[in-house]
Amino acid sequence: MKKLLIAGMMVGLAALLLAGTNITIKGSDTLVRLGQRWAEEYMKHNPNAVIQVSGGGSGTGIAALLNGATDICEASRDMKEKEYKLAAEKGIKPLRISVALDGIAVFLNEGNPVKELSFAQLKGIYTGAITNWKEVGGNDSRIILYGRENNSGTYAFFKEHVLDGEDYSEYTQTLPGTAAVVNAVSKDKNGVGYGGIAWATGVKFAAVRKTDSDTAVLPTTETVSGGSYPISRELYWFFNGTPEGELKKLINWALSEKGQKVAEEMDYIPLGKELAEKNMIK
């Protein structure tokens, strides 16, 4: 019996080693659903490839790329200067390729009478300057802030673009992923949260305007790819150097019409033909 077990393990190990190319994708929780779906579709047409996708946050993915622990890093933000410097020290040449667009939506509980918010109001809310909903046209109750952990690309992007680099209020409750933020806001009638629009169920979006003179815009596919929704960003895949072989096939497939269609089905915003072709690896 024991011998059978050992023999079985050796066969399994051999099979694993002889299997086709193994690709690891790690990083952004915003992108992880898309990464998984792309991996599934790609593996259907290319049974030789074995792709493993995991999340953990953009920061986690970038750290993995710099430590050589992943082939592709998914990130919802660009690498910071110190990360580029560290990469150079470690001999990694990060190549950044846009794979989709995303809007960061502001989530409100469906029972909240507030419908639109300006950047100034959002900044005040999230830095703790505005603490009551009645200051922005809602009920007289305390604003409960929900956000992401500090390794999240979404956290960093929101801080840079909406808070102008100011720190979040320490009363911001941090949750491990956008789905958790959506869940929390859906259960809390005084809650407000932010995250990728691909995740929202059970909450409503706030229409956002940049300055008081703009019209407030809801985040949809059209407004994000058209550029009228003010909080939008590119989602990236980072490689170490120019990808070749299976990696190159994968990225070109993701940027192709088929790949971008999958992204659209998953409620991400496709890049648009020109941007996609520009990013493909020749």
Added chain:
Amino acid sequence: MQELKFKPKSRLREFLGEKLISVNAYIALLAIFLIFAFVFKEAIPIFTDGAVQQEASLEKMTFKQEFRAGREARWSWQPNSDIPKFSLWPLFLGTIKAAIIAMLFAMPLGIGAAVYSSEFADRRLREFIKPVIEILAAIPSVVLGFFALMVLATFLQNVLGLTFRLNALNAGIALGLAVIPIVFTVAEDAMTSVPGSLRDAATALGANPWQVSLTTVLPAATPGIAAGVVLGFGRAVGETMIVLMASGNAAIVSASMLDSVRTFSATIAAELAEVVFGSTHYTVLFFIGALLFVFTFLINLGGDMILARLKQRLQGKTS
């Protein structure tokens, strides 16, 4: 009777057997020591490296800091920021708050169950209660955290009208559920090992069953119950998943049980995966890990020492 001859062949086997077994024991000790050394080694730059001390010296991590010139001095944990902030006091307070709430919840339930199970329950019921409570210990902490996040938080918010849905009370109750089996098991063992002669003496003097339990057995078992509480506290301090999911993770300094808290363990769990190796943030996280290590080590050591003394006393070896 025939004399048994001791053959040289089996002497060698015996020698090897003994050595192999002791090597196993040494490997376990070595592993613990090496983990200890690794955590402390990564935390040393707090004390030695000037660049790290710019942002996170012991003084900066403990007291209120004026992070931007002109603004009021405060405690803040914002490691990923233009001006990184590493105050440990909010995290320490959060850890203690959640652990204390857990103990306040677990002690009455655990000790009460132990008293009932050892003193008043009939044997069949006791043999049913003990394993069932110990099943509570087998529930994965992530399941308890999930339960607290989805069900308990909503329940508490509806019943108590709370402002913050995820708070120290929520996490503390879920932590308490995880700690009850520890307190129960140790307290119950302590009470059942009180010698029968003590109970008989009390009964002989005219005490009814309540009086025997509460005035004689319970005080005699107090060291064991104390050990159970101490061990439970150690578990509550080190528990990660429950607080990560149910406490809201906001690093606030306040006395209220109904505010969100951020604990040491949740901070490490949430942040260590992304941090750049060798950065100040990395060093501070390992410093927190070392603090946790020392804290829970001392707590568990204290609990074990109390238990050891109790055993010795019951066996009549000490006064």
